[in-house]
Amino acid sequence: MDAQRIAIIGGGAVGGVLAEAAHRAGHQVTLCVRTPFDELTLDAPEGTGPVPVSVVTEPEQAPDVDWALLTTKVQDVPGAQPWLRRFDTTPLALVQNGVGHHESVAGMALGSPLLPAMIYVIAERVRPGRVLRRSTGRMVVPDGDLGARFAELLGGEQFPVQRTADFRTESWRKMLLNVSSNPITALTLRRLDVLAEPDVADLAEGLLTEAVAVARAEGADLGQSDVDELVGTFRAGMPAANGTSMLYDRLAGASTEHEHITGPVVQGGQKHGIPTPLNRAVLALMRGLGPLPR
Numbered sequence: 393m394d395a396q397r398i399a400i401i402g403g404g405a406v407g408g409v410l411a412e413a414a415h416r417a418g419h420q421v422t423l424c425v426r427t428p429f430d431e432l433t434l435d436a437p438e439g440t441g442p443v444p445v446s447v448v449t450e451p452e453q454a455p456d457v458d459w460a461l462l463t464t465k466v467q468d469v470p471g472a473q474p475w476l477r478r479f480d481t482t483p484l485a486l487v488q489n490g491v492g493h494h495e496s497v498a499g500m501a502l503g504s505p506l507l508p509a510m511i512y513v514i515a516e517r518v519r520p521g522r523v524l525r526r527s528t529g530r531m532v533v534p535d536g537d538l539g540a541r542f543a544e545l546l547g548g549e550q551f552p553v554q555r556t557a558d559f560r561t562e563s564w565r566k567m568l569l570n571v572s573s574n575p576i577t578a579l580t581l582r583r584l585d586v587l588a589e590p591d592v593a594d595l596a597e598g599l600l601t602e603a604v605a606v607a608r609a610e611g612a613d614l615g616q617s618d619v620d621e622l623v624g625t626f627r628a629g630m631p632a633a634n635g636t637s638m639l640y641d642r643l644a645g646a647s648t649e650h651e652h653i654t655g656p657v658v659q660g661g662q663k664h665g666i667p668t669p670l671n672r673a674v675l676a677l678m679r680g681l682g683p684l685p686r
Contacts, residue, residue, distance in 0.1 A: 393544050395419055399454055399482075401475045402463035403427065403447075405515035405637070406487060408434060408523030410461055412443045413551040421445040422454055424475050429521030436525045447521075451478035459545060460504070461485045462497075465641070466652040469496045476502055485509045485533075485542055489570055489637070490652040491563045491610075507538045508559060510566045514634050526634055532566075534559040564603075564612035568622055570653045571603045572596040574638040575674045578648055578681075583635040587626035595670065597623045599657075602668045606660035642681070650678035 396419045400407045403425035412434045414421045423432060423445045432443040448454050451474045460479040464472050466488050476484070476497065484504040486493040493508030513529035531546065533539040535555045547553035556562050573584060576596060580586050587596055600619040607614045638648040654675045661668035 393417075396459060396545060397455065397457040398422070398545075399424055399457040399460045399475075399479055400445075400463060401460060401472050402468075403429075403432075403517075403520065404463065404465075405517045405523050405525075405640070406511055406513070407461075407463040408432060408443070408517065409513050409515050409525050409529055410463060410487065410511070410546075411445050412436075412523075412525075413529065413546055415443050415445065416550060417546055417548065419545070422457065423447050424451075424454060425449060425520070426471075427520045431521055433522050434525060435518075435523070437527075451475050454478055457482055459483050459485065459542075461487055461509075463487045465637070465647075465649050466490055466492075466496045467647050467649060473500060476500060476504070480504055483507065483538060483541070487511055487531075489566070489649055491560075491567055491656055492652065493563070496652075505538055507533055507542055508563070509533045509542070510563060512566070514631075516635060516640055526631075530554065532556055532559070532562050558613065560610070561607075561612040561614060564607035564610065564614055565618065567607070567653065567656070568600055568603055568614070568618060570636075570649075571657055571671065572599050572622065572626070574636045574648075574653055575650060575678055577636045577639040578642045578650075579674070579677055581639070581642070581684075583632055583639065584630035585632040588629040590627075593623060593627045596626055598670045599674065602661065602666070602671050603657045605666050606657050606664065606668065609664040609666060610660055642684070645683055648678065648681075650675060654678065 399422045401424045481503040485507045487509045510532045514527040515525045531553045535557045543553040641648045657671045
């Protein structure tokens with residue numbers, strides 16, 4: 393593919409990872425951020441180095457682009473509205489957690505063609521302009537013309553983009569990972585190795601069982617085997633260095649995505665008459681969290 397101009401809205405871990413992937417694919421990248429920094433540096437298993445990007449802090453500074461990628465957390469989307477207005481009519485990939493990708497920009501009356509997208513990567517923003525990527529990455533998008541264009545834009549051996557005819561199932565499958573690992577790490581202030589603790593693994597299994605019941609009621613093709621696979625991974629032990637986005641946000645004193653990760657499970661349970669007591673308890677605890685002592 394010829395070089396494209398890509399705007400990435402959000403300078404967090406996902407934004408940094410995708411900036412590197414887009415640059416590696418030969419594209420011109422503009423990073424749209426709130427906090428200015430001089431240079432984007434990415435630490436990765438294959439080495440550390442700068443990522444050549446343009447960094448802008450005001451929508452009027454941004455050039456016209458061929459694609460825009462929204463990588464902010466769902467709760468931060470309203471603050472990104474000026475950027476979305478700047479790139480109105482430009483194809484927009486919504487790279488977010490949760491199952492309500494289109495809902496996050498509903499009401500903005502955007503003219504952009506919208507592509508929901510999920511990313512699987514272990515990454516952490518260490519500070520503005522510095523991102524640590526601990527794993528390779530991959531993405532999942534819906535099948536169709538826009539998905540095919542996006543897969544051609546970024547896809548390849550180093551950063552594969554999978555196209556699926558059943559995005560609902562795939563988005564709920566990603567939700568299973570999030571609904572178990574994210575709130576548990578945020579509440580315990582521990583990284584993913586906490587999930588190997590027998591009692592914690594049991595709790596994760598209960599959270600997942602409830603989530604699968606809701607997902608099935610919502611039309612996702614998931615079952616007990618999906619619960620067993622994830623819990624087996626947790627019990628086997630996950631890298632002690634790896635964390636989650638909600639853990640990093642809590643440590644940074646930022647708002648977390650619990651309303652958009654655990655929230656849909658609880659809301660879906662209420663809608664379909666499915667009991668979700670464990671997820672309701674976790675959601676209540678997340679809502680009750682205060683700032684960490686300094």
